[in-house]
Amino acid sequence: MKLLIQERYFGDVHYVWCSETFDPSSSDQHYELSQVPASSNPREIGKALALAVLSGDQHNDHIKRVRAFYVSHARKLRKSGVLTDQEYDDLVFQVKSQNFRLWRPICYVIARPSVEPRLILVRARVSAGFGKEYKIADLKRDEFETMELS
Amino acid sequence: MNVVLSKKLKALSEDSVASLLERLNGDGVILPTLAGVIENLDSDEQQVLDAARGISGVLLDDLAHSTRARMWLIELLTTVLTDRVATGARGTNARIRLARKGWLDVADFNLSFSDEYRSIADRRISREDAMRTVREPFATFRLVLDGNENDLDSTWLFTRFLSDKLIHLLKATQVQSTLQISSSWMMPSTMLRGNAEHSPFDAFRQFAERYGAPFSINGGLPQRFAEHAVFRKRRYDSAAEIELIDSSIREVYLHSLRRVSPLGVVSLRMVYVVDLARYRSETNLPA
Numbered sequence: 001m002k003l004l005i006q007e008r009y010f011g012d013v014h015y016v017w018c019s020e021t022f023d024p025s026s027s028d029q030h031y032e033l034s035q036v037p038a039s040s041n042p043r044e045i046g047k048a049l050a051l052a053v054l055s056g057d058q059h060n061d062h063i064k065r066v067r068a069f070y071v072s073h074a075r076k077l078r079k080s081g082v083l084t085d086q087e088y089d090d091l092v093f094q095v096k097s098q099n100f101r102l103w104r105p106i107c108y109v110i111a112r113p114s115v116e117p118r119l120i121l122v123r124a125r126v127s128a129g130f131g132k133e134y135k136i137a138d139l140k141r142d143e144f145e146t147m148e149l150s
Numbered sequence: 151m152n153v154v155l156s157k158k159l160k161a162l163s164e165d166s167v168a169s170l171l172e173r174l175n176g177d178g179v180i181l182p183t184l185a186g187v188i189e190n191l192d193s194d195e196q197q198v199l200d201a202a203r204g205i206s207g208v209l210l211d212d213l214a215h216s217t218r219a220r221m222w223l224i225e226l227l228t229t230v231l232t233d234r235v236a237t238g239a240r241g242t243n244a245r246i247r248l249a250r251k252g253w254l255d256v257a258d259f260n261l262s263f264s265d266e267y268r269s270i271a272d273r274r275i276s277r278e279d280a281m282r283t284v285r286e287p288f289a290t291f292r293l294v295l296d297g298n299e300n301d302l303d304s305t306w307l308f309t310r311f312l313s314d315k316l317i318h319l320l321k322a323t324q325v326q327s328t329l330q331i332s333s334s335w336m337m338p339s340t341m342l343r344g345n346a347e348h349s350p351f352d353a354f355r356q357f358a359e360r361y362g363a364p365f366s367i368n369g370g371l372p373q374r375f376a377e378h379a380v381f382r383k384r385r386y387d388s389a390a391e392i393e394l395i396d397s398s399i400r401e402v403y404l405h406s407l408r409r410v411s412p413l414g415v416v417s418l419r420m421v422y423v424v425d426l427a428r429y430r431s432e433t434n435l436p437a
Binding site for chain 2: 071094096099
């Protein structure tokens with residue numbers, strides 16, 4: 001869903017949270033890499049989301065939060081004139097789609113060197129654990145590959 | 151969702167609801183605490199929060215420290231905003247615009263049944279089953295004439311396994327944001343020759359090969375399924391475009407997508423003729 005919305009309404013520029021490894025729990029426990037907890041572990045998030053989609057779990061908190069983010073963010077962009085009334089309505093209509101499979105997890109594989117200067121270290125206050133987490137506010141479509149998780 | 155609450159929130163502006171939602175939800179990552187956030191709301195946001203709390207009885211303390219209470223409020227505010235868009239004229243217009251762009255998910259189309267469907271419907275397949283095939287298909291295929299992706303009135307094909315042995319084939323015509331279900335058949339899944347990852351287009355071809363009546367296009371060779379045929383129609387040409395070879399077959403269902411260019415070039419796609427008597431007898435269906 002996120003990929004689709006960013007492609008269609010935000011010029012194919014993507015806002016992402018990322019981890020340095022796909023599965024931090026598999027890293028050596030003496031290294032900082034392993035200190036990213038399950039709630040920020042891409043593999044664990046993917047597994048939970050895949051299960052939620054498979055079982056049609058409409059009450060999944062992760063999905064609710066992403067949906068809420070897009071609705072409030074779109075309204076803000078509508079207010080500031082970035083989106084038109086119609087674009088706002090279309091976007092909101094799409095995040096409410098009856099096709100729950102649109103929420104299936106897709107992992108973005110990003111080559112670090114090209115985005116290094118734009119990595120934003122997540123503040124400890126909102127970070128899930130001691131391991132480093134990053135945000136990228138303007139990831140372009142040619143800077144990552146997608147991988148379906150099932 | 152609490153209906154009374156939604157009515158009360160209806161009086162508040164979408165911007166205020168969205169603004170509070172953003173404060174509670176940030177960029178989609180739940181904060182460990184909202185202490186320091188809910189104490190500093192502006193007056194519009196405070197009004198929304200009061201309206202929500204007034205009905206639900208959620209305490210400020212709960213909101214500050216309980217993830218569950220916050221998620222409840224986040225979901226509520228999201229629903230208030232999405233419901234305003236998805237229902238009524240705004241929803242109808244959004245659906246039409248998305249369909250026009252080819253962005254409307256197949257699950258979000260309105261569904262209806264055509265008169266044609268009513269006359270040939272296979273009674274073993276209920277309307278609920280037919281709608282389920284559209285909403286939860288195994289595979290879908292959008293057929294556009296002459297590769298025109300922007301063609302709004304295109305044809306959609308769907309398949310869904312009814313059981314290990316039976317597969318449901320369904321055809322619907324897109325009219326703006328409505329999918330009008332026009333025909334629905336079933337056939338043994340063994341006819342897919344073990345190809346579970348089939349395309350519905352190929353499933354229809356197999357179906358036509360089995361239950362179809364031979365026909366010729368513009369006087370050409372007999373066939374049971376034509377993927378695409380193009381020919382020039384002359385003004386005084388009396389030959390039938392599609393002619394049934396065996397005239398003793400009385401009851402048929404003919405499908406073709408037809409377009410004629412300004413120069414008189416006829417383009418036909420996905421032509422097949424179902425021999426209804428054969429279909430009924432071989433699938434043990436009363437006439």
